[in-house]
Amino acid sequence: MAKITKQCGKISLAANVCDLERTLLGGQSFRWRKLCDEPQIKYCGVALNTYWELTPESEQIAYEAHADADNQKQDFSSLLSDYLRADFDLEQEQSAWLKADEQFAKFAGKPVRMLAQDPLENIVSFLCSQNNHIKRISSMIESFCASYGRKIGHFHGQTAYTFPTLEALSELNGNQLDKELRAAKFGYRAKYITRSLQQIQDFGGNAWFEQLRQMPYVEAREALVQLSGIGYKVADCICLMSLGHLESVPVDTHIYKLAQRHYLPHLVSKENLTNKIYDEVAQHFQQLHGKYAGWAQTILFCADLPQFQDKTNNKKRKK
Numbered sequence: 637m638a639k640i641t642k643q644c645g646k647i648s649l650a651a652n653v654c655d656l657e658r659t660l661l662g663g664q665s666f667r668w669r670k671l672c673d674e675p676q677i678k679y680c681g682v683a684l685n686t687y688w689e690l691t692p693e694s695e696q697i698a699y700e701a702h703a704d705a706d707n708q709k710q711d712f713s714s715l716l717s718d719y720l721r722a723d724f725d726l727e728q729e730q731s732a733w734l735k736a737d738e739q740f741a742k743f744a745g746k747p748v749r750m751l752a753q754d755p756l757e758n759i760v761s762f763l764c765s766q767n768n769h770i771k772r773i774s775s776m777i778e779s780f781c782a783s784y785g786r787k788i789g790h791f792h793g794q795t796a797y798t799f800p801t802l803e804a805l806s807e808l809n810g811n812q813l814d815k816e817l818r819a820a821k822f823g824y825r826a827k828y829i830t831r832s833l834q835q836i837q838d839f840g841g842n843a844w845f846e847q848l849r850q851m852p853y854v855e856a857r858e859a860l861v862q863l864s865g866i867g868y869k870v871a872d873c874i875c876l877m878s879l880g881h882l883e884s885v886p887v888d889t890h891i892y893k894l895a896q897r898h899y900l901p902h903l904v905s906k907e908n909l910t911n912k913i914y915d916e917v918a919q920h921f922q923q924l925h926g927k928y929a930g931w932a933q934t935i936l937f938c939a940d941l942p943q944f945q946d947k948t949n950n951k952k953r954k955k
Contacts, residue, residue, distance in 0.1 A: 640704055640789045646696040647717050653726045655746040656692050662938040664751045664877055666761050666774040667781075667799075671792060680792065682781070684715055684754065687788045687796040702789055702796075720749045724931075733932050737924050739898045740932070743939035750931045751877060755845045756836070757799040758878035759863070762870045763828045779820050784808070802841055805833050828865025835863050845879070853881040868914065876930040884930045885918040891933065892917060894940050899924075 660668035660679050668681030671689065679690045687702040697720075701712040717723070726747055733740045757777075764776045777799075784800035805813075810830050817826035836844060839862075848856040856879055860871035875884035887895075889909060895917045896904045906913060925932035938944055 640702055643701045643703075643712050644699065645701075645713050646693075646698045647713050647720075647722060648695065649697050649717070649720060649722045649749075650695045651692055653747050654692070654697065654720065654749050656690060656697070658746050658938040658944055659720070659749040659751065660690075661770075662748065662934075662941065662944070663770055664934070665753060666764075666770065666777045669774075682788065682796050682798065683719055683751075685786075685788075685798045686710070686712065686715065687791060688716070689791075690716075702791070704786065704788060719752055721752055724750075726931075729928055729931070730935075733925050736926070737932075740936075742898070743936045745939060746944070748931075748935045748938050750882065750934055752880070753878040754799065755848070755874065755878040756802055758874050759832060759836075759866075760799075760829055762873050763825055763832065763865050764822070766825065766865070766870070776820075776822060776825075780817075783816065783820070802833075802836065806837050806841075810834055825865070831864035832866070848875075849879050853883055856881060857884070868911070872918070872930075876934075882928045882930050883922055883926075885921045885933045886930070887914050887917045890940070891937060894936060895920070 656677075656679055657670070660681065661670065665681070665683065667683065668679055671678040671680045677692060679688075681688055685703060685706075689700040691698040697716070699712065699716055701710075701716070703710065703712075726749070730744060730747070734744060760780065761773065761777055764773050764780075768776075778797075781797040781799055782795070784804060785797035786800075788796040788798060790796075810833075813833075814826050814830045817829060822829070839859075840847070848859060851859065853875060856875055857868065857871045860866055860874055861868060866874075869886050869888055872884045872886035875881035876886060885891075887909065892903075892909050892913075896906075900917065900920060903913060903917075921933055922929040
């Protein structure tokens with residue numbers, strides 16, 4: 637096993653512009669958990685081939701980064717800053733959203749960062765997310781990484797693995813991979829993952845991901861739905877979370893209900909989220925929140941999740 641190096645440091649990202657709880661545990665990524673609570677909150681997880689322990693402070697985020705020899709020369713401060721999009725002025729944008737959207741004040745209590753994720757991990761994760769919940773998705777992704785990724789080390793009772801590279805996955809036999817994923821209880825998602833991995837290779841692999849980043853959002857979205865098992869909602873998640881198209885607004889049933897209650901009451905009688913209604917909801921938020929509409933939607937999404945709601949305000953919000 638390769639030697640693991642540990643580096644410690646801090647990045648400048650204040651608590652008033654980064655709530656790590658909602659950012660890391662709110663359904664963007666599925667590889668983070670809270671390691672300890674008060675008086676010193678700490679989160680741990682794997683991202684960008686590195687095991688992290690993050691401790692939020694009033695003006696900074698302290699980190700421990702653990703990586704193997706292949707990654708030990710990384711500038712971990714820059715890596716984490718990029719992952720949390722630390723250069724994005726959330727205060728300024730949130731002020732603009734508050735002015736444009738009279739409903740936004742109900743949801744703007746905690747600042748959520750939009751993670752800049754690896755597109756391959758993002759695609760596989762959201763293929764696993766279909767008809768699923770966060771706990772089980774996390775378990776499936778950890779199983780996938782343990783089977784096909786590289787071991788980083790053992791931390792706090794759990795072994796951490798990198799997400800497998802496209803090159804490593806391309807060496808696997810597709811039929812065998814499908815069988816192994818089904819045996820690991822991935823169900824019908826196994827064929828979607830196996831087929832999508834082959835399609836990604838056919839489209840150009842990592843170079844294709846870079847092309848998607850450079851494309852206009854609508855074109856990138858259309859390209860992604862060519863992948864097996866990916867519809868417009870998952871394509872929007874990928875565009876938003878790993879391709880830099882921050883105007884992308886994924887509309888799931890949760891966001892649809894929020895839109896019915898607070899933004900588009902004429903849709904209350906419409907139970908089914910058709911493609912036409914999906915587009916109407918997404919375009920409403922894009923027009924309201926502008927070029928970073930997907931980030932604004934993520935704040936709305938997290939604020940309305942039961943586990944993040946301020947219990948003292950629940951009754952007020954339901955009125």
